[in-house]
Amino acid sequence: MLTKTPKVLISDKLSPAAVQIFKDRGIEVDFRPGLKPAELREIIGAYDGLAVRSATKVTRELMEAAPNLKVVGRAGIGVDNVDVTSATARGIVVMNTPFGNAITTAEHAIAMMFALARQIPEASASTKAGKWEKNRFMGVELFGKTLGLIGCGNIGSIVADRAIGLKMKVIAFDPFLSEKRALDLGVEKVELHDLLHRADFVTLHTPLTEQTKNILSREAIARMKPGARLINCARGGLVDEAALYDALKSGHLAGAALDVFETEPATDSPLFTLENVVCTPHLGAATAEAQENVALQVADQMADFLLTGAVSNAINMPSVTAEEAPRLKPYMELVRLIGGMAGQLTAAQDGAIKAIRVEYEGHAAELNHRPLTAAALAGVLTPLMGAVNMVNAPVLAKQRGIEVAETTVERSGEYQTLVRLTVTTDRYEKSIAGTLLAENRPRLVEIKGIAVEADFAPHMLYVTNQDKPGFIGRFGMALAEAGINIATFHLGRAAPGGDAICLVGLDGPIPEEVLAGVRRLPLVVQATPLAF
Ligand SMILES: NC(=O)c1ccc[n+]([C@@H]2O[C@H](COP(=O)([O-])OP(=O)(O)OC[C@H]3O[C@@H](n4cnc5c(N)ncnc54)[C@H](O)[C@@H]3O)[C@@H](O)[C@H]2O)c1
């Protein structure tokens, strides 16, 4: 959430509805579709949010030039034009609008299937050319034919519904489609080789990922039923275009309808020379209704995130609803503080973190934990790795093999609400717990199982010592002699004469030589400066 007015750039042709939403929500917005990549890199540094369709390539280089960028909003579904891995590493939220153009795109796939079956584009061009070639265009019926869906998610299932209405038999290959969902949709779940062997029409509806890239390879195309027709309204990279050309040219396939291409804009392709190929320039989502839907949705989602911290439809972080965001806000601060303290103490002791556990007790147990745990991880990791936020923290923790666990205890103990964070390194385990007091004031209540009540101050000094007479006097004197004012002073101990903790709030950072002096005092075990 920002304190200054956020600024958003719209770099693709979005409906003007998006501009209006941003303005209405008090966000500064610039509408600059059609910028060249270098021009975009020049100006992106000024923006907190970037709204795109598929034309803008949100690359690592672009994001490196965008130190203020917090959110990329995709007005549409496919995010293959966004380097999500780099965005995540940089702590940038990537969100899309998963449903806004699904019906429109499914309708386009059905339109393409009809266009292929009846050669409508060629027949139209011939008729307009005055040829009246009534005998040239012999089509095929869809009735009773088998339609093979590769990918049966939002769009695939709408295509299935419409095709069943046309009395087609629908089969689907989708590893994530359950038998129950297939049954509900009225489609038969099959393996890819079976689908290729049986389908008269094959239609693609998967995202473009490392797994789906080239899913219709030369070998897969060779296995398609002779005379079959292909429809691709998903992504160009799903199909080997050279192999498709060969299969169409040889007559192995009867036709293909392509809305998407490996390289876009596609202004030249051998496929364009073939009569049995129908093409549209990535028009799947191009209806007034769909464009209005995705523009409104992406603008609202981005505004919610920038203004309130609510997160919907993010690809790379857990959701936070608009209702949850204000409830989570004070806890976000609490976990940032206790996480930051744990991280600073870990950094001071040079331990390699093996595990981080976050326990939520009482009221805290009732909250949406995933974003809180992500924020706690960010708190721990920031002192060790530099700027980490709740977007990249879980990924960084995973990359470093840190085991992350969350537990909830519904019943509250001494505090009505409590969050305890435990960091386990290769050498020790350290826990820090905090609560929220009246008006959501964060309060530290426990360190290493020892009760220590303290407010967080921007500068603190954490000292562990042996609980023996003389420490407090010498410690106070050391700071006083250096002219350092103690703002707050908090003590705790495991047992009389045992390990003790002293946490002081200071008016500013402690100078190195004073810190060294404190470390040399008798009974002091360690002294670590903390900044929040
Ligand atoms: N032409 C256009 O203008 C246009 C418009 C919208 C969407 N799209 C494309 O359509 C794609 C699908 O959109 P959606 O809303 O249906 O997405 P979705 O996430 O709802 O569905 C995708 C489906 O693909 C399945 N899948 C994933 N990997 C697979 C694999 N290896 N093999 C088979 N199935 C696999 C998933 O399980 C899921 O069910 C988008 O990712 C986008 O690239 C294109």
Ligand SMILES: O=C(O)[C@H](O)COP(=O)(O)O
């Ligand atoms: O993935 C999508 O939503 C479609 O490919 C639409 O792309 P577009 O917004 O560039 O039309």
